[in-house]
Amino acid sequence: MDSPIDFRALVESASDLVLVVSLDGNVEYVNRAWLDAMGYTPDEAMALTVDEIMTPDSSEAYWEAIQAIRGGATMMSLDVRMLTKSGEVLILEGNLFPRVEEGQVVGVQGIYHDISARRLAEEEARRSHARTEFLLDLMTHDLMNINQEVLSTFELLLRHGGLTDDMRVIVREGVAEVDRATKLIGKMKKLIHIETSPPVPKVLDLGDVLFSVAAEIESEFPDKTLDLRTELQRGQVTVLADEYLSDVFRGLLHNSMKYDPSDTVRVDVNVRRMPRTPFVRVEVSDYGPGIADERKESVFARLSDITDRKESVLGLGIGLALVRTIVEHYGGQIHVEDRVPGDHTKGARFVLLLRTATTGAGGTQ
Amino acid sequence: MMARVFIVDDDRFIHKVLERILSFAGHTVVGHAYNGKEAVEQFLQIRPPPDIVLMDHRMPLMNGLDATREILQMNPSAAIIFVSADETVSEEATEAGAKCFLTKPIRSNTLFDVIRKYAPEAVTEAAPG
Structure with missing residues (x-):
């Protein structure tokens, strides 16, 4: 029974390039898309050989492919570079099959997709x-x-005995600004590192990380006390994370300490396993001025978002952008809501979903 | 008596400020090198050997890691302290034999503490501070 499909018309109208060559490398058939892309007329095409339409390195690879196909093999996703009539290079990805007549392999037929634009874009992105x-x-x-x-x-100036008290204050402010610049540069480096070559997650104790960071943060604010309230204990909950997990809590606790005007800054941390999910839910709530609805999304601006917004770097800082990048790198989630629903002035609640390091469903941890 | 310190860094201003800071605390800078190769060559010539070597990493001709390895081959008891902005080499630095790794910018008190720790025999009195 005749096939209901007109294969010749199908191949002729395909947008991918079709090229059939004999085992000695002579072109035997090309479709319309191949002619259009390569710039040859049908007669010109029929007079071409593999060596004339391939770049030298692709020609070598193609001859190797012909040898393999002669033995009956097929080749999938072979990258070749063809030279158009005007000398431009087309980067093509092709699937090659043997052309069989009377049980004998007599040629190679290939269908190629033009990936020049994609490859160039990838190369440019890499560069x-x-x-x-x-x-x-x-x-x-x-x-x-x-x-x-x-x-x-x-520091030398501060150690100098002749400095007046007023000057001493100014120089100390200078030291603080250097610290700020150093931290900003450090955060930028981490952001870039996580986006380009992130570390492999490992099992970490959530309590260890939280309590270590809390101690560090408190020492950074000598005039304030951090009142951290949590039922979490060391050794109780493990998550899949890396050394940057401490930057997540550092970012959140630092913001609470910085923006809450109280001498004693209260922060509640609630942690619970989410049954039937691979996540641990961590809620970090503070009693500071909160975050207005219109700013709830922008405080987490990604690196790609803040490149156009100088005020994000200079004003809001990139602390929360770093927090979001880290959490998402772990396959987690973060969002911010009002601690008291509907009244942002009562403080913010950051909700994180972190991947648990233990398998299976469980109750409250 | 305070420590005799050898500074290795390709940034001349770093030499200047570190020397000022160290001198303020009573330490003596006994040598300056501006790349790893110079550091290795000079280390041999400083007599007696320095109590402490402050070693940068990214330098022309020879980096701090290689210079550390060569110096320690010549003198296994040399106390080399890495002072670099490139944190990515901190593990390699300690593996190469550095006593510790300090990330720039460092506070002067941190520097004095480290010198006290790794050159206790040289530092016989507390540095001002």
């Missing part, structure tokens, strides 16, 4: 990424050196 990383690395490294020089100069 751009490498350039950005190089420049960022160079800049942050040199900025840290400059910070060292400024910091040491300020």
Whole structure:
């Protein structure tokens, strides 16, 4: 029975390129898409050989493919570079099959998809990424050196006996600014690192991380006390994370300490396993000024979002952008809501879903 | 008596500020090198050997890791302290034999504490501070 499909018409009208060559490398058939892409007329095409339409490196690979196909093999996703009539290079991805007549392999038929644009975009993205990383690395490294020089100069001034009290205050402010710049550079480096070459997650104790960070944060605010209230204990809950998990809690607790004007800053941390899910839910609630609805999303601006918004870097800081990037890298989620629903002025509640390191459903941890 | 310190860094201003800070605390800078190769060559010439080597990492001709390995091969008891902005080499630095790794920018008190810790025989009195 005749096939209901007109294969010739199908191939002729395909948008992918079809090329059939004999085992000695002569072109035997090309479809309309191939002619259009390569710029040859049908007669010209029929006079071509593999060596004339492939770049030298692709020609070599193609001849190897012909040898394999002669033995009956098929080749999937073979990358080849063909040279158009005007000399441009097309990057193609092809699937190659043997052409069989009377039980004998007599040629190679291939269908190719033009991936030139995709490859060029990938190469440009790779180059751009490498350039950005190089420049960022160079800049942050040199900025840290400059910070060292400024910091040491300020410290020398502070150690100098002749400085007046007023001048001492000014110099201390300078030291604080150097610290701020150092932290900002550190956060930028972490953001870039997580987005480009993230570490492999490992099993971490949530309590260890939280309590270590809380102690560090309290020492950063000598005039304030952190009143951390939680039922979480060390050794109770483990999550899949990495060394950046401490930056998550550092970012959240630092914000609470910074924006809550009270001398004693209360922060509640509630942790519970979510049954039938791979997540642990962590709620970090503070009693500070809260976050207005219109800012709830923008405080988490991603690196790609903040590149156009200088005020994000200089004003809001990138602390919460870093927090979001880290949590999402773990396959988790973060969002912020009002601690008291409907009244943002009573404080913020950050809700995190972190991946638990233990399997199986469980109750409250 | 305070420590005799050898500074290795390709940034000349770093030499200047570190020397000022160290001198303020009574320590003596006994040598300056601006790349790892110079550091290895000079280390041999400083007599007696320095109590402490402050070693940067990213430098021309030879980096801090290689210089550390070579110096420690010549003198296994050398006390080398890494002072670098490149945290990515902190583990390698300690594996190479550095006593510790300090990330720039460092506070002067941190530097004095580390010198006290790794050159206790040289530091016989408390640095001002």
